[in-house]
Amino acid sequence: LALKAGRTTEGAIAVSSHTGTLADQAAMAKALFRKAGVVDFADSDEMIKTSIALSMQPLPKGKRIGIITNTGGPGIQAVDTAVDCGLELARWSEAGRRRLAESLYPEASLGNPVDVVATAGPDQFHAAVDTLLHEDGVDMVMVYFVTAPFVDLPAIATRIKDATTHADKPVVCVVCTLDKGSTLVDQLRNAGVPVFDFPEDGARTLCGMARVHALRERSAGMLPTLHGREAAAKILAPYEGKGHYLSQLHAFDLLASYGIAVPRRAPVREKDDITAAAGEVGFPCVLKVDAADVVHKSDVGGVVLDIRDERMLRQAWEQIRLRFGPGVAMLLLEQMPGGCEVIVGSTEAPGLGGLVMFGLGGVFVEAMKDVVFSVAPLTDREADEMILGLRGSAVLDGVRGQPGIDKEALRDLLLRASALVADFPCLAEMDLNPVLAYPAGKAPTAVDVRVRVR
Known part of the structure; x- marks a missing residue:
């Protein structure tokens, strides 16, 4: 797990003043982390909470979350938070729904989230957690618990612990409580169940754990075996050590040497080159100025599109020559269909x-x-x-x-x-x-x- 400072423009400037480089530090770090199999985080709080959960709970095998709550509003809040974090709402099997229906009060909601209702006691919480942990379509469980004065909080903590003791899926709890509920929080944490104050923390932690699992399980992938290095080396040799841009013609040839598709092309420097170039490229075509110091060619009149015949091509050649001066190099390109x-x-x-x-x-x-x-x-x-x-x-x-x-x-x-x-x-x-x-x-x-x- 890692946290990269200097993600903002201002932060990057602070970093560059220390390291002496103005490179995009955030992009470089993210690319390096991805290559090395490191999970990166936006803030230290999220990273630390994920680290704690990883030390207490097994990794999820996916990102399908089952949510249990004892009141409607917080349950909806938990759903919104989980989806915003990139998690997916799990679906129960028919057998799972039947078990929930048999174990919970009649007024309970059996969807996702499972609303065990405010009067739910130890057995109802145990049944809900245990059922979701045994569902093949559930990778992780979050319990959003609002403490009530008329239920046995220590017993609920004990029964949640019983349901999670031998589980191979992570469970986190979000407890909305006053001081009198601190015993519940302590019991859960002592049982190895991470407890958070807000659903955002629980969902982000589970999402971080899912990202860790995804990185561990991803295949290494294959590097391609390509040919064309010798041809590319010949194109680049005259430019090496000079810090210059390749001509457009050579740049396209370089791509083609590695099998990258490029348009048909032909250089045009003199008016006498036009007929032969048109025969090689065909119509419709595009004529461009080929000068290293012209970056955004279309912005300065250095590109003429949709040339349909040789008459139009000669007009385009004259137009670019007048704008950039006699002897300017040009490149005629096949005009590709839109994509x-x-x-x-x-x-x-x-x-x-x-x-x-x-x-x-x-x-x-x-x-x-x-x-x-x-x-x-x-x-x-x-x-x-x-x-x-x-x-x-x-x-x-x-x-x-x-x-x-x-x-x-x-x-x-x-x-x-x-x-x-x-x-x-x-x-x-x-x-x-x-x-x-x-x-x-x-x-x-x-x-x-x-x-x-x-």
Whole structure:
């Protein structure tokens, strides 16, 4: 378990003043933790409470939670908290529901949460906890208990202890009480049952325990076996040691050397190159300025889209030449059909090597900042985790009647990009933005790329 300080911009500045680096410390730490199988936490209180629970209770085998309460309002609060923490509400079997019905008062609620009602005594609490612990569809149990003056609190604590003594699933209690209920709290804690004051603490603790189990059980994954290193080395050799960006032509060739899909392309420097380039690329096509100092080409008139014939191509060439000067290099590219825009990139992480980034792409990457980082090289499992780790990952499944993208093909692209980064430490930064991802049958294609070499 770990806690990373410096997650905010202000905190990161404080960290950088000490370490002498302005790298994104939070992203680097999160990627390192994920690679090493470390569960990270947002605050020390949550981490400490999870640590205590791990020392007292078995790990859950999933994230399906069963909730028991003795009053309605707190039960609903517990449900909201559990779902907000990423847990799933468990469902009981018919046999489990029958046992609850036989053991609890008639006015009890048998759903999730189980409301044993305020007058429930030791036997009712024991039956509810024991039943849920024996349900195959329950991975963990949280008891939200509001102490009442008309029930036997010590006996309830004893019966909860009896139900949990030999359990192989974690149980935590949230006790809302006055001082007279402290005996109940002490009894439960002495029996090895963590007790919290608020449902948020109980749910976050169980969620942290589930994350620990998930990391322990996840497969190591497989590294891909790829070819193309020799061709890539020849492309990069003239740039190494200069700190320059690759030309667009060479950047696309670099990606292609590792099997990453890119558009058909041809360089255009002189007017006489136009006819041959058009024959090689075809129509419709895109003409771009190919200058290292022009970063956002479309913002400064360095890109002409939807060129349908040679006449339009010649007009586009003249337009870019007039804007950027005679002799400016240009690149003619196949115009790809529209797809779901994502970004794949990399940057140097001091002490870690290459840090691979994946997120929603195009113009939205800076606005939404929905990105995930991981340390190169990626295994197939890590690539899948990155794809599923986006807050907006539902976009990849298709929205408003649009088909979802081919996630296996996207995983393959991530693996190839990360292998390229791992094989060549001289790659200081790389942006494939956007990558157009498509439904099954068409490979995701990088339609714009920037690569800087140390």
